[in-house]
Amino acid sequence: MATRESRVLEIIETARAKRAKFRDDRINMAHGAGGKATSRLVEGLLQPAFGMDLDDAALVGDIAITTDAFVVKPLRFPGGSIGELAVNGTVNDLAVSGARPLALTVSLILEEGLEADVLKAEVEALATAAERAGVRIVGGDTKVVERGHADGLYITTTGIGRRDPRVSFSPPRPGDRVLLSGPIGAHGMAIMLARGEFELDADIVSDTRPLWPAVDAMLGPGVRVMRDATRGGVASVLNELARSAKVAMLVREKNVPVAPAVAGACELLGIDPMYVANEGVFVAIVAPDMDVPGFADIGEVKTEPPGMVLVETSFGGKRVMDELVGDPLPRIC
């Protein structure tokens, strides 16, 4: 064990993320994947220029505001579509920041030649999802670009919400528990299979859903922080949290819920479900004594090594669960 531990620490010393810098010459697909390249772009270029933190919903007074672009391909997939995703993705950013979603704006970039029926279906999906999430769509914009300069339609939604008075977030601290609101990997795998690039057929539907009800049920003084595990999956969320709070996270792989069909597809394709995008699952870091029925307790916050996420495998070993490199699943949201 000693040898294994010290080897892990060696790897860590090498891999420990420095403050990301944006030195790339050109944008590539990995910059949109939610992993290391995205961190370089966001932390190395956008945050310094804008003087802010782009990850979370921001607060203006007690109003929380968040924005998200949606470029998912295909537009419709088992369990949802771009319109539904555009609502849920944005209201969920509000929810995990402890803000009850109130209103949305919708900005559409349409490709010349887009079938009216496709557009109508997505407008309907936006409206239905907004109703289900309990938010009003209060504003919008539409632009059209020439054929070939978009993929049907891209949607940007911006959500505003009101910070819930029960919120008292604080940085994760050693001893805290790492909870997951549900089984992981469904959304990303549903999209991948829907593209038909793999000769694999599995009954997997996206988990896209509004998270406010689940957040509402658990909000309280023991909740340190919540994050929806979208692009880059649970692994990316935990890495970001560990890095920003300068703590370590230890995840017990056997406690991470993955539906059998998702686990099977991931194994066949050689993909770790911890890196696969979800659209209806969030990570909550909570006080050691907090009990949250229905959530999976997947690990805990540790002191060492700061900034790193370690996984205890089913075989009892440990490995570093680093940030995503490259983009195994482009355009999943």
Next chain:
Amino acid sequence: MATRESRVLEIIETARAKRAKFRDDRINMAHGAGGKATSRLVEGLLQPAFGMDLDDAALVGDIAITTDAFVVKPLRFPGGSIGELAVNGTVNDLAVSGARPLALTVSLILEEGLEADVLKAEVEALATAAERAGVRIVGGDTKVVERGHADGLYITTTGIGRRDPRVSFSPPRPGDRVLLSGPIGAHGMAIMLARGEFELDADIVSDTRPLWPAVDAMLGPGVRVMRDATRGGVASVLNELARSAKVAMLVREKNVPVAPAVAGACELLGIDPMYVANEGVFVAIVAPDMDVPGFADIGEVKTEPPGMVLVETSFGGKRVMDELVGDPLPRIC
């Protein structure tokens, strides 16, 4: 004169806009141009589905919110760039709704292969324009699409502001005056010439600028309504206002300020500057007795014919200034 008047009324009877319906089979460029096709799309499909008015900044409590997508081509043009436009366009929607701009979110859709220097320049342009407009950039998102599925970058900005207590908007009524904050047509013509599709060289720079200072200086009880004259130009703004308030507008062509270079380019290309997009000009409908120094008094609100805009030409005749049909200037913002 009697014959001319009755012919105008005949045209009006034929042209009078019914409630727009969206019956198109496919999206075409005109749906993004701000004219009749855009009205059909917005009023015929989006507003009924979302149960709201998409044109203005919406109010949630005393917070105003508005969103805009920017797909301008080329990315840089005389007088500005997409990043600057994305800030000014959105803060101006807030300003003309009587809301002091407070904060912005920025959503980027990047094309794979985009040069980092181009991105850096636009990030800088966003930051600089936000600082000049007095707003903080508080949130953002970045997505990447494959090469050929966007034109470098598309930006959606969403702005929030606080409604100014001096605002007491009311529908335009007969006798009100139609004011313009500055000379028209510069932005659209600057973009057109920058594309190099015409063998025409003229010293025209975009008028992109934040409008809040000008709005701030004039806000008061006599201001009925303000609109920035972007896509579709002053003609589209006046048509929308006439239609929604069920009044007529009479514009005196000789009173409409157009810079000589813009007027010359418009004449050579056969374009009416009243339909050309502006990014730093707004229309204000004000009470008959209100004096606003520096604004051009271009006409007045009339009773008949309701829903229509008439132009008194320099030769003393009148013609209908209808909504834009088709898209003479695609992707100007």
